[in-house]
Amino acid sequence: MSDPVQSPVFVGRREEIASLTALLERAASGEPGFAIVAGEAGVGKTRLVTELAGHAADSGFTVLAGHCVELGAEGLPLAPLIDALRTLARTTARTELADVLGPARRGLGRLLPELDPGGAAEPAADGVQVSQLLELVLGLLGRLSARRPLLLILEDLHWSDQSTRELVAFLVRSLRGVRVVLLATYRSDELNRRHPLRPLIASWDRLRTVQHVELRRFEPGEVAAQLGAPNRPPGSSTWSSTGPAATPTWWRSWPAWCAAAATRPIFPRPWRTCC
Numbered sequence: 001m002s003d004p005v006q007s008p009v010f011v012g013r014r015e016e017i018a019s020l021t022a023l024l025e026r027a028a029s030g031e032p033g034f035a036i037v038a039g040e041a042g043v044g045k046t047r048l049v050t051e052l053a054g055h056a057a058d059s060g061f062t063v064l065a066g067h068c069v070e071l072g073a074e075g076l077p078l079a080p081l082i083d084a085l086r087t088l089a090r091t092t093a094r095t096e097l098a099d100v101l102g103p104a105r106r107g108l109g110r111l112l113p114e115l116d117p118g119g120a121a122e123p124a125a126d127g128v129q130v131s132q133l134l135e136l137v138l139g140l141l142g143r144l145s146a147r148r149p150l151l152l153i154l155e156d157l158h159w160s161d162q163s164t165r166e167l168v169a170f171l172v173r174s175l176r177g178v179r180v181v182l183l184a185t186y187r188s189d190e191l192n193r194r195h196p197l198r199p200l201i202a203s204w205d206r207l208r209t210v211q212h213v214e215l216r217r218f219e220p221g222e223v224a225a226q227l228g229a230p231n232r233p234p235g236s237s238t239w240s241s242t243g244p245a246a247t248p249t250w251w252r253s254w255p256a257w258c259a260a261a262a263t264r265p266i267f268p269r270p271w272r273t274c275c
Contacts, residue, residue, distance in 0.1 A: 013044070013048055013051075013215070016037075016048060016213050016215065017048065017051060017052065017055075019211060019213065020035055020048075020052050020183070020211070020213065021052065021055060023035055023181050023211065024052075024055065024056055024059060024061065024149070024151065024181055027149050027150075027151075027179050027180060027181045028059065028060075028061075028149045028179060029179075030177060030178070030179055032175040032176065032177075032178050032179070032180045032181065032182070032209075033180075033181040033182070033209075033211070034172050034175075034181075034182050034183075034204075034207075034209055034210045034211065035181070035182075035183045035184075035210070035211040035212075035213060036157075036183075036184050036185070036186070036201065036204060036210065036211070036212045036213065037049060037183065037184070037185045037186075037213045037215065038185070038186055038187075038188045038212065038213065038214050038215065039187070039188055039214065039215030039216075040187060040188055040189040040217075041187050041189060041190075043215045043216075043217060044215055045155075045185045045187075045215060046155065046185070048213075048215065049065075049153055049155070049183065049185060052151070052183070053065065053151060053153065056149075056151040056181075059149075060148055060149065061148060061149045061150060061151045061181075062144060062145075062147075062148045062149070062150045062151070063150075063151045063153070064084040064085075064087050064088055064150065064151070064152050064153070065080075065083070065084060065087065065152075065153035065154075065155065066079065066080030066081060066082065066083030066084035066085075066087075066153070066154055066155070067079065067080055067083055067154075067155045067156055068080050068154070068155065068156040068157060068158075068159040068160045068161075068164060069156075069159060070156075070159045071159075076161065077161050077163050077164070078111060078161070078163050078164055078167065079161075079164065080154040080155065080156075080160070080164060081111070081137065081154075081164065081167060082111055082112050084152060084153075084154075085108060085111065085112045085114075085115060086112060086114065088100075088144075089112065089114040089115055090114075096147075097115075099143070100140065100143045100144050100147065101115060101116075101140065101143075102139065102140075102143055103136075103139070104136040104137070104139055104140045107132065107133060107136045108133075108136055108137075108140065111133075130163065130166065134166070134167060134170045134174075137167065137171070138170070138171065138174055138175070141171070141175065141178065141180050142178050144180075145178045145179040145180045146178075146179075148179075149179035149180070149181075150179060150180045150181070151180075151181045151183065152180065152181070152182050152183070153183050153184075153185075154168060154182070154183070154184045154185075155184070155185045156185060156186065156187070157184050157185065157186040157197055158186040158187045158190040158191060158195070158197060160197065162196070165196065165197065165200055168182070168184060168200070169200055169203075172204060172207070172209075172210060186201075188214070
């Protein structure tokens with residue numbers, strides 16, 4: 001399968017990117033920000049977050065990102081935190097890394113040995129207690145943000161394990177007076193009534209400090225603007241605003257979809273194509 005076509009044009013989401021950018025501006029002045037970006041699969045959550053991350057980097061922020069990993073009923077323990085720490089370890093000079101880790105070096109080194117190469121190898125389960133780990137992460141974020149404002153992105157919370165959910169809940173409750181924006185994403189269509197993330201989202205929605213951004217599907221005019229970009233897929237001209245073409249991921253995969261469509265020429269409404 002060919003790689004998806006990526007549009008260089010950032011279309012729509014003006015209100016969403018403006019509200020998230022405002023969080024960055026407030027964080028740069030010492031007021032931490034919290035945001036949750038939700039939407040169905042392929043609606044453009046990662047595209048929006050990538051745009052925000054670019055803006056943050058241009059504004060002098062340190063940007064760290066991690067992804068939850070789907071692994072059976074429970075996600076991989078603390079996967080997004082370890083992901084973000086790995087980026088920190090590989091992009092930070094050794095002396096600066098030692099300073100920002102400070103007393104957290106040994107504890108976090110049990111999660112990611114790269115942080116403490118000279119430390120004794122111990123299984124993470126035999127290391128720090130959960131409450132101590134949360135405090136170590138909180139201290140690390142404070143030291144990082146004292147040097148430069150920090151944008152911490154945790155993607156795909158619908159696949160998060162309990163320890164990751166506890167970490168996010170703790171940070172939302174505990175980050176105060178630091179230059180940090182914590183942004184998490186999740187697929188709204190993955191959350192059934194019994195999903196363990198639901199109670200947390202409900203509690204965050206009651207907090208004034210948490211911004212909940214729900215991404216809608218694109219309108220036809222917005223899809224047209226993206227399809228009109230210089231690298232638009234050849235032969236594309238019509239779409240359905242209620243079908244999958246209203247999501248960015250769908251039309252970026254247009255060539256592969258057309259190849260499949262050639263073997264299935266008849267589609268139920270509201271699918272429409274001119275392949």
